[in-house]
Amino acid sequence: QPWLSPQVTEGPEDSPDTTQTVESVISHLSPSNKETITVTLHGATNLPACKDGSEPWPYVVVKTTSEEAKNQDSKAVTSVTSEPTKAPIWGDTVTVEIQAEDVGREDVILKVVDNNKKEELLFYQIPIKYLRVFHPYHFELVKPNKTGKANEDTAKTQLYATVVRKGSFIPRQVDGNHRALEVFVRGINEPLINNPSPMVVIARVVPNYMEFKVSQLNQDPASLGLPFTPLSFPIPSVMNFDVAQVSQNGCPQLSKPGGPPELPLWNQSFLFQGRDGATNFSEDAALVLEYYALTSMKGGESWTFSKPLGVSVLPLKSHLYPEMLTGKGLNGLRIERLPITDTKLKTINGEAPTVDLSFQLLSSEVRPSLLHNCWPCSGLGSGLQGW
Structure with a gap:
């Protein structure tokens, strides 16, 4: 079917603004x-x-199999690249919605489309039931060449995407009340003098920071940037969707691009699952934020991030735990001027930059009114009313 290049009716979106606002938080x-x-x-x-x-x-057009079967146009469409290319970079996030009862029979479809002729260039189909709820999957979708052989030496077509299946409530923990850790990253505090492009943040919670650093020094791919999981089509294996109980390298998440370059602003909320170990505060655990230039995401033989512009590390030590359970924790625990280290970035004062962030534990006892009022930039908002 993909090689017949069917016509597509959906058109691309306008290019997104890299300056984030509270309203744009998904x-x-x-x-x-x-x-x-x-x-x-x-x-x-x-x-x-x-x-x-x-x-x-x-x-790219994203839609469900039922939308495809009914020939319904999708609103989940990316922007088009600035010029024709075989190695595009988009960085756009789109969403589709399904009835919870239809999860078992719905797939999500990704189509790569040519803007000039509306030809369908590529077609991928992922069963939604294979996706673990709330886990950020970073996929390398591999398509066989036109001979139908995916393992030939000729260059394979690869599409890189992060896919997250979101439910209406966060699963309860078997061994505790805390379901998740929410981290909110605002932006760089001081104007920069040597940053040429917008930035993205890769955030992760690791159970042992020293072991994580060893993994990075050893160039373990799972500890560097966004580790992509290959999915071979037309039929991906269910084994590719397995998720480790607790990953030594955490479950990295990628922010939206933050601009302008001289003062990047993200207003980005990250949600880390308790079942991934994110709520297990200890002397070794840490929140790790890595900052990358948007232009460091490059195509070619592979698609990856180059070296980060800098790193922020916040130890999640045991003493933070009771602080987050006290009254002031209802406002989210705020960390001001967390340094960005291992960096050549400089502020107008010639110093290394800092970021502000807030974070809080989410549990079955948290009332939605408190979250909604005291966590104004949160990505949870009134959606917690079903708890």
Whole structure:
């Protein structure tokens, strides 16, 4: 079917503004009785040419199988690249919504489309039931070449995307009340004099920071940037969707781009699951924030991040735990001027920059009114009313 290049009716969105606002924060929870699939399209390599041999001018359409069967247009469409290319970079996040009862029979479809001729260049289909709720999957979607053989030496087409399946409530922990840790990163505090592009943040909670650093020094791919899981099509294996109980390298998440370059602002909320070990405060655990130039995301033979511009590390020591359970914890525990280290970034005062962040534990006892009033930039908002 993909090689027939069917016509696509959806058109691309306008290019997004990299300056984030509170209103642009995407909710962590789906509406009641529904599930939301959030897809961030990072980029692709070795896209096929159009039928007439011309260079593609690509964008991506995301929809459900039921929308596809009914020929319904999807609103989940990325922007188009600035010029024709076989190695696009998008960085756009789109969402589709399904009824919770339909999860077992719905798939999410990703189509890469040429903007000039509306030709369908690529078609991927992922069963939603395979996705663990709230886990951020970073996929390398691998398509066989036109001979149908995925293992030939010729360059394979690869699409890079992060997919998150969101439910209307956070699963309860078997061994405790705390379901998740929410971290809110505002932005760089001081104007920068040597940052040429918007930035993204990769955030993770690791159970043992020293062991994590050893993994990075050893160039363990799971500890560097966004580790991508290959998915081979047309039929991906259910084994590719397995998730380790507690990962030594955490479950990294990627922010939206933050701009302008001289003072990046993200207003980004990250949700880390208690079942991934994110609520197990200890002397070794840490929140790790890595900052990357948006231009460091590059295509070519592979798609990856280059070296980070800097790193912030917040030890999640045991003494923070009772602080977050006291009255002031209802406002979120605020950390001001957390340093960005291992960096060449400089502020107008010639110093290394800092960031402010807030975080809080989420449990079955937290009332939605408190979260909504005291965590104004949170991605949870009123969606917690189903608890």
